[in-house]
Amino acid sequence: MQWLPAFFAILAGISNPLQSGSNSALLKTIQAPIVAAFIVYAIGAACLLAAMPFLGFPLKTSISKLADVPWWAYIGGLCNVLFLMCTLLITKKLGSATFTTIVVISAVITSVLLDHFGLLGFEVRPATWLRIGGAALAAIGVVMIAVF
Template identity: 25%
Template sequence: MSRLFVVLLTFMGGIVMTIQPSINAKLAQKTGVIESALISFAIGTLTLILIVSASGSGTIKGIVDAKWWELSGGVMGAFFVAVITCSVPRIGTTASMAIIIAAQLTIGILLDHFGMFGFKSLPIDLKRLMGILMMGIGIFFILKK
């Protein structure tokens, strides 16, 4: 898979990640926040079952060798979908996404700095800290009424 293709897929993932909370929030008006998250995950699970059935190259049997924390992504995903479904109608898509991105960048810097999960260590530097500070300033203005 080429680097450009990965970048484009990631960009498309960002687009979808921004649209999904509004769609889930509309569904939540009819079903409830947690119920909307459940429906979203159920449909996502069915979609993945079809994809794995058609073209999966890995093995689900590997789950028996997984550590407990390697399985925690589903819990984190459910938490994220429920929180963002709740926040978008209250503070807006822009504010919700800005806060999420700032949190992701902040934790990302720490994960990189300490080489967490066995990945390459990338030390914290002034440029990265300034980027996060500017995100914080941007969030302040986005939330300011």
């Protein structure tokens, strides 16, 4: 495994509970889920704007390719909004460990299925008994963290 992609995957994993906690604190203070979500996305948009000088913004080239994008490639934004609203509304009620446990377990199961069937453009990686066992052990581990 290459170390740089793994490093960024670790950062993404670290950011998940941090995002959930900060989003919940924002909602607790302002008491308006849609406004809190808008603020989160406004900050994200500002960060993207700040990155443009370094990463570029090939809008014209990108727009010309939109017709080639498969329909399911657009659900990422919907999934992002769903996750954000869930973090805003239920993280504090469940607690960070329980919320993250449920997210991780559902993500592992979904990931094994996506790999097995090669959905959403993923390379097919069969759900062998070892992969299913690994997913089960991961689920058991995160449940132990949340419950005990």
